[in-house]
Amino acid sequence: MSTFGADVERLTEPLRKTSKSFYVLFGIAAVFSAIALVAYLIQLRQGLAVTGLRGWGTQGGTPWGLYIGTFIWWVGIAHGGIAISAGVRLFGTEQFLPIARIAEILTIVALPAAATNILLDIGRPDVMYQMILNWPSTVQSSPLTWDMTAIFLYFSLSATYLAITLRRDVYYCRERGTLPEMLDPVYRLLLFRYHPSENEKTEQMVWWLALGVLLLVPLLSGGVVPWLFATMGMHPGWFGASHGPAMLAESLTNAIAVVIIVAGAFRYAYGWDDIIDDEVFRGLNTLLLVLALTTLWFVLQSLVTGSFPAAPAETTSLTNALVAGEFAVPFWLSVGGLLVAVGYLAAQSLQPSLFSVKASVAVGVIVSAAIFLKKVVFVVEGLLHPTREPLASMFADGSYWPTTVEVALTVGTLAGVILAFLAITKIVPIVELGHLDDLPDPDEGDLGGDGSTDDTAADTEGVSA
């Protein structure tokens, strides 16, 4: 019981103490977010002509590019939350509990980042509400409407999951006075009508919510997102049934890679080597190994079928473009990155002395960057090799290169996510307290039974500082 008090102190430390490097990182993220804001104003003012996007066909360009590729990338990252939470709640992989909330927050910030990329891509953000007004009819046929619907559902369920698990933790921390007083109105709002007796119900609800979100994962990343492209029978690079499972594998690979990066960052920043211990990273590495291999296996599928002499002419020309043509550099960088990652992950699994958290984080960065390139190339390849013969040969060849505005906005969404993440770590406890040995009985008046941290010690802030 007394360790509980000490641990709550320690786990809520980010809420009371802020290091210099936090401010530096916050500042850098804020600068890049501001640059993105300026870039967006330029784009709003001058139209999408400031991007490298153009029409396919006579304009020899691609109408979708970096923004849409980044959109899919963020959707993939958003699965990090449920990958960890479902493990903890549904499959009893308790060792991941310390990073469960970090992963859930990742979901909550990644989904708006995905939606932002759609917003950046459209020409008339001012009439975007038309998607809602016309929802009843367009949901019957438009994959883009399906996407919006699935993302909205996913966000609602994930946010509910996060909110109800937070209520319990915030209650305990507040009772112990380990939360910053300045933010008390936020906590009171979060704890609206909270009573400790709801915890049992909460446990049941999060189980069902985890199940619900888990079921949405194949619908979103293995379904409506790939269907945006896979249903387009006119574009040889996109059409096909395998994009669903392939993209699901890529997205989950990316999700775990980013969870490793973020978990590593928190462990490093707060010296939580014992809380987010090596076993967490070893477990994630194994998961990443399996997923990265699956992703590579799908790449192999498309290369073999696409380069076989009997493949349709359009598919052959697209495969050539990937293997040795205009997409060869990003394509092989992406595949190479995944191969390097698989190499390390397999080695550290066979030879445990090769394991280190730093190397795992580095591999996470490589994998996520590789998947990013793969997503962007996927979007662009279908549009630079559009339609079928004889029309395909009549159009001149196209090309695409993103402009500074596009790059600034893409970097900006990443900076915005980091900014939001940093802000959230200063508002709510980012490690679920449930991983500690049994929480005190909520009916007990005295929570800790430890005089130094009872309710009256309101100014813990001063003590620990």
Add this chain to the structure above:
Amino acid sequence: MTQMGMAIDLERCQGCRACMVACKTENDTPRGAFWMNVFRHEDGEFPDVEQGFTPNPCHHCSEPSCAEVCPTDARFKRDDDGIVLTDYDTCIGCRYCEVGCPYGVNYFQWRESEEGQYGFGVNDELVEDTHQQLMELDDDYEGGDRPWANPELDATQEPRDNKLGGGDHKVGTMGKCTFCVHRQDSGDEALEGTTACEEVCPTNVIFFGDMEDPESDPRQHINEKRDKNNWKMLEGSGNEPNIVYLGDKPDDNVRSMEDEYKDPEEAISAEENRSHNPAAYLTDGGVSE
């Protein structure tokens, strides 16, 4: 049931592209947008090379995939005559219709219409002089900042009761061939049932009319040439296009005779260079100073 469409007689097409120019003047489409586009292509190896021309307007499909994918119903098929139109007021500019069309006929409004028109937005002296002269010559012309504008395009069309025609639509929305919908809805018998491209064609390649009506121009022409080859572009795509081509179908091995179409950015810089070089005006009817 009415379904407007075209018969395009490739045996007559000389590739002069007058239809492309007529479409641009009629619809005020900006730089780089070709609602009517004529492919110039070749096939074979020297000395057995064949040249061909294939006009490619919107095919106004019976099952338009562009309308299926639209997330706001802005792209829709008009029940009355089967013309596929864009509602510029509800279009969010996601460009999914362009992605979801196999024919490559959608053109996004990348910049403000004023900046997208040939000669405008670069302070070209020639353009400004012409504008000035136009105001002096034509008493009805009130000047304004849209001297290129075809006033007929301001009309609204059924069933949305807003402007569905014209290529000078607002920035950030999608446009494409409307089968000159402003003509079809004009109430003017001389204009109804015609399109600018059909009208201007010097060799009568294009026959516009109701594909469901055996008496219509396109159907009659197809009937007249029934012993010839007639085919539809990407007929296997499931879109059920309503443009019927007469004559030989281009081979799958055709090559485009253009490396690329002029990029709008290049058009702008060409115009800018021209305004610094008055002698160049001579080549296009301007006056050298």
